[in-house]
Amino acid sequence: MAILAAPLLRGAGGPNVLVILSGDQGYGELSSSGHPLLKTPRLDRLRGEGMDFRRMIGSPYGTGSRVQLLSGLHEFRCGVSHTLGGRNLIRPGVVLLPEIFAKAGYRTALIGRWGLGEAYPCRPEDRGFEDIWICGGSALGHLADYWGNSARKFRVRTRDGWKERDGYANAVWADEARRYLALRAGDGKPFFLQLGFTAPQAPYETPPGTADRFRAAGVKEPLASYLALLEDLDAKVGTVLDELDRLKLAEKTLVVFAGENGPPFPTGSANLKGVAGSADEGGVRVPAFVRWPGKIPANQKTEDLSGLDDLFESIVGLCGLKPVARDGAEGRDLSGYLIGSAKDLKKRTIYTHVGCWGGDERPEGQRTIGFAVREGAWVLSGLDLCDVGNDPGQKTSLFDQHQDVGTRLLGAYGVWWGGGAASVREPVRYVIGDPHQPVVKLTAADWWPSREVGGAMGADSVVAQSSVRRKLGSFAEGGDIPETAGLWKVRIAREGHYRVRAAMIPGDAPQEEINRLGQLKAGMLHLRTGKKEVQMQIVKGATSATLNMDLPGGDLDLEVWFSGQLVGGRMLGALFLDIERIGDRKRPDLDIDFHTVPKK
Numbered sequence: 118m119a120i121l122a123a124p125l126l127r128g129a130g131g132p133n134v135l136v137i138l139s140g141d142q143g144y145g146e147l148s149s150s151g152h153p154l155l156k157t158p159r160l161d162r163l164r165g166e167g168m169d170f171r172r173m174i175g176s177p178y179g180t181g182s183r184v185q186l187l188s189g190l191h192e193f194r195c196g197v198s199h200t201l202g203g204r205n206l207i208r209p210g211v212v213l214l215p216e217i218f219a220k221a222g223y224r225t226a227l228i229g230r231w232g233l234g235e236a237y238p239c240r241p242e243d244r245g246f247e248d249i250w251i252c253g254g255s256a257l258g259h260l261a262d263y264w265g266n267s268a269r270k271f272r273v274r275t276r277d278g279w280k281e282r283d284g285y286a287n288a289v290w291a292d293e294a295r296r297y298l299a300l301r302a303g304d305g306k307p308f309f310l311q312l313g314f315t316a317p318q319a320p321y322e323t324p325p326g327t328a329d330r331f332r333a334a335g336v337k338e339p340l341a342s343y344l345a346l347l348e349d350l351d352a353k354v355g356t357v358l359d360e361l362d363r364l365k366l367a368e369k370t371l372v373v374f375a376g377e378n379g380p381p382f383p384t385g386s387a388n389l390k391g392v393a394g395s396a397d398e399g400g401v402r403v404p405a406f407v408r409w410p411g412k413i414p415a416n417q418k419t420e421d422l423s424g425l426d427d428l429f430e431s432i433v434g435l436c437g438l439k440p441v442a443r444d445g446a447e448g449r450d451l452s453g454y455l456i457g458s459a460k461d462l463k464k465r466t467i468y469t470h471v472g473c474w475g476g477d478e479r480p481e482g483q484r485t486i487g488f489a490v491r492e493g494a495w496v497l498s499g500l501d502l503c504d505v506g507n508d509p510g511q512k513t514s515l516f517d518q519h520q521d522v523g524t525r526l527l528g529a530y531g532v533w534w535g536g537g538a539a540s541v542r543e544p545v546r547y548v549i550g551d552p553h554q555p556v557v558k559l560t561a562a563d564w565w566p567s568r569e570v571g572g573a574m575g576a577d578s579v580v581a582q583s584s585v586r587r588k589l590g591s592f593a594e595g596g597d598i599p600e601t602a603g604l605w606k607v608r609i610a611r612e613g614h615y616r617v618r619a620a621m622i623p624g625d626a627p628q629e630e631i632n633r634l635g636q637l638k639a640g641m642l643h644l645r646t647g648k649k650e651v652q653m654q655i656v657k658g659a660t661s662a663t664l665n666m667d668l669p670g671g672d673l674d675l676e677v678w679f680s681g682q683l684v685g686g687r688m689l690g691a692l693f694l695d696i697e698r699i700g701d702r703k704r705p706d707l708d709i710d711f712h713t714v715p716k717k
C-alpha cells in the first residue's frame with residue numbers, strides 16, 4: 118500500500134482542507150441546477166467561487182461515495198459492497214485521506230456521518246481521524262447510533278464518549294465545525310476536516326415551519342420536508358463558510374463540497390433518470406465544487422466526466438502530498454487542471470455497480486445486475502447505450518446504432534469486474550480482545566446471514582431503531598414476529614476468557630424502554646462459534662444474558678440467539694452484544710462440538 122512522502126508545498130503555503138459532504142443530494146437538488154422550488158444561495162455562490170464539476174459521478178449509495186473520496190479507489194477494491202451487514206467496512210491497509218494528512222503533520226477531524234464501521238479497526242479514530250464528533254452508523258437513529266437519537270435531540274460520539282447536544286442535526290454539525298475552525302485558527306495548525314451532514318437523509322425531521330412553503334406549493338410529504346432540509350443544509354453550510362471568512366482562513370483553505378448520491382425519490386429536477394440506489398445518471402451524478410481563493414480561478418466549470426476518486430487524487434496533489442501508486446487506483450490528479458496549468462481533463466472510464474447483493478451470494482452472479490459504464494457522454498446501463506449529452510434522461514437506447522461502442526464498453530466492463538470483484542469476497546472483520554478497544558459493542562446492523570437457519574430476516578430488517586421498536590413492541594404485546602437472526606464475522610486478537618453480554622435493547626437505553634421492550638421469555642441463550650456452541654438458561658423477564666467463556670484466537674463466525682421466544686422453536690437473534698477479554702483461558706481447548714454453561 119501507499120507510503121507517504123513528506124509534504125511538498127507545506128513551506129510554500131499548502132492549504133488547510135475542508136471537505137463537506139451531503140447525503141442524498143443529487144446534481145439537480147440545487148437552485149443553480151434548475152430546481153423549480155429550491156432556494157440554495159450559499160451553495161450556488163460556492164459553486165461560482167471555484168471549479169464546478171457538472172458531471173461528477175459517485176456511487177449509487179452514500180457509503181460507496183464516501184469510500185471513493187476517502188480512498189481514491191472504487192469501493193469494491195476496499196472490500197465495501199453494501200451499506201450494512203458487515204460489508205460497509207473498509208479493509209485495513211487501504212490508505213485514507215486523513216491518514217495521509219495526519220502523517221504530513223495536519224490535525225484531522227471528522228464531524229457528522231461516518232457509517233464505515235463501529236468497532237476496531239474500522240472506526241474513524243482507527244483510520245486517521247484525530248478528533249471526532251459523529252453519530253453512530255450511517256444516520257441518526259441507525260441501530261448502531263446512540264439509542265433514542267433523533268434529528269431533534271441526540272448525542273454525538275467523541276473520543277471521550279457520548280455527549281448530549283440540543284438542536285437540529287444540520288445546526289449541530291455546523292456548530293461543531295465552526296468551533297473546530299476557531300480552535301485551529303487559535304493554534305495555527307493546518308487541518309483536514311471532513312464535515313458529513315446527516316441531512317437531508319431520512320428521517321426527514323425539519324425545523325418548525327421550514328417545510329410550509331413547499332406544502333403550500335402542493336408538494337406532498339415526505340418530499341416537502343426533504344426539500345426543506347436541503348434549504349436548511351444550504352444555510353448551515355453558509356455559516357461554516359462565514360466562519361472561515363471571520364477567522365481569516367478562507368484564502369488558506371481548500372474547500373471541497375460534494376453530494377454523495379442522487380435523491381431518494383424523484384424531485385422533478387435536472388431531467389435525469391434514476392434515484393439513489395440506481396446506477397443511472399440520476400442515482401450517481403452529484404454536485405461537486407472545489408474552491409481555493411487565489412489558486413483556483415473562480416467561475417470555472419467543466420462538463421467532462423469525473424469521479425469522486427478524482428477528488429482524492431486532486432486534494433492530495435493540491436496540498437503537495439504524493440502517495441505512492443496504489444493497486445487498482447482509477448482516479449486522476451486534477452490539481453493541474455484546477456489551478457490552470459493543464460488545459461484539459463484526461464479522458465477516463467467510470468464503472469458503477471449497485472452492489473448490495475445478499476451476504477451469501479457470490480459476486481459472479483451479480484455481474485450483469487445493476488451496472489453502468491461511462492465514457493465521455495456515453496452511458497452503458499445493461500444493454501441500453503445512451504448519449505447523456507443529448508439525452509440526459511436516458512430515454513433512447515442507441516445500442517443498435519452504435520454496437521461498436523456498446524460492445525467495447527461491455528468488454529471493458531468485463532475486464533474491470535474480473536480485476537475488482539474478487540476483493541469483495543473476503544469479509545472485513547471487527548477485532549475482539551485488542552487493547553485499542555477493550556469492550557467491543559456489536560449490533561445486528563453488522564450481521565451476515567444466519568448459518569443456523571436459512572431465510573431468517575437479517576440486518577436490513579433491523580437497521581433502524583424505529584423498526585426494532587415496532588418489532589419488539591409487537592413481541593412485548595404477545596404478538597408473533599418474524600424469525601430474525603444473523604452472525605458477526607470477527608477476529609479474536611488474543612485467546613482468553615471473555616465476557617459476553619447479549620440483549621435485545623442496549624444497556625445504556627432508558628430503563629423504562631429496557632423494561633418495556635427488552636424482556637425475554639424463559640428459554641435459552643445460544644452462542645455458536647463454528648462447530649462449538651455454548652448454552653445458558655435465561656429466566657422469564659430477563660433483559661440480558663451474560664456468560665463468561667474461553668475463545669480461541671483467530672477468525673470466528675459468531676452467532677448468538679435466544680430460543681423459547683418465538684412459536685415453533687424459531688430463533689430470535691440477539692441484536693446487541695458486548696464482548697470484553699477478562700483474562701487468560703480457564704481450560705484447554707477441548708475437542709468437542711457442544712458444551713453447556715449451567716445457569717448460575
